[in-house]
Amino acid sequence: EPEVTQTPSHQVTQMGQEVILRCVPISNHLYFYWYRQILGQKVEFLVSFYNNEISEKSEIFDDQFSVERPDGSNFTLKIRSTKLEDSAMYFCASRRLGTDTQYFGPGTRLTVL
Amino acid sequence: DQQVKQNSPSLSVQEGRISILNCDYTNSMFDYFLWYKKYPAEGPTFLISISSIKDKNEDGRFTVFLNKSAKHLSLHIVPSQPGDSAVYFCAASDAGNNRKLIWGLGTSLAVNP
Numbered sequence: 001e002p003e004v005t006q007t008p009s010h011q012v013t014q015m016g017q018e019v020i021l022r023c024v025p026i027s028n029h030l031y032f033y034w035y036r037q038i039l040g041q042k043v044e045f046l047v048s049f050y051n052n053e054i055s056e057k058s059e060i061f062d063d064q065f066s067v068e069r070p071d072g073s074n075f076t077l078k079i080r081s082t083k084l085e086d087s088a089m090y091f092c093a094s095r096r097l098g099t100d101t102q103y104f105g106p107g108t109r110l111t112v113l
Numbered sequence: 114d115q116q117v118k119q120n121s122p123s124l125s126v127q128e129g130r131i132s133i134l135n136c137d138y139t140n141s142m143f144d145y146f147l148w149y150k151k152y153p154a155e156g157p158t159f160l161i162s163i164s165s166i167k168d169k170n171e172d173g174r175f176t177v178f179l180n181k182s183a184k185h186l187s188l189h190i191v192p193s194q195p196g197d198s199a200v201y202f203c204a205a206s207d208a209g210n211n212r213k214l215i216w217g218l219g220t221s222l223a224v225n226p
Binding site: 004006031033035041042043044045048050055056058091095100101102103104105106107 | 145147149154155156157158159162164202204206209210211212213214215216217218
């Protein structure tokens with residue numbers, strides 16, 4: 001069964017550094033998402049991406065964040081200058097056109113020191 | 114922002130009995146509801162969903178009930194098995210194209226042998 005994959009599983013970085021989180025969505029899916037979950041808090045929507053552009057973003061997704069689909073398989077989330085409060089689990093999800101269900105990857109735990 | 118609420122942080126059930134997990138929402142624009150199961154250090158796994166035009170959806174041991182007038186849904190697991198022990202998240206999306214998910218805080222289910 002096709003799965004969403006994410007790398008790395010754990011990323012430790014220093015405050016102010018740039019990080020790139022990578023995702024490979026399910027191959028015939030056309031909608032892509034990033035969510036995050038800070039420890040003890042709700043899963044929060046960050047951004048959705050369709051047809052090679054951002055279709056919606058939350059207030060959290062400020063100028064420090066960007067997303068890209070550099071090729072036909074990868075979908076990346078970049079944080080330009082990480083803050084302590086960016087420490088969280090980041091989940092990538094994808095959805096097939098014409099359906100309503102999103103499928104999630106295993107997540108990347110980002111720790112900002 | 115409490116658009117989706119899961120008021121029980123935890124639930125303990127005996128193996129073979131019914132587990133009932135509850136979820137309330139406030140946004141009447143939500144038209145699709147999903148339940149995800151999550152084990153520690155893994156991503157959310159899709160379990161079952163229901164459209165707002167239905168009041169019940171069943172898949173094996175899992176049934177989701179939707180009461181639109183009360184803005185309430187519940188997940189029933191019958192019979193409960195020890196492998197069902199996990200955190201269960203209720204999520205909702207509105208009728209927009211992007212289908213971003215709004216999440217509850219989750220309920221930790223423990224099924225005791």
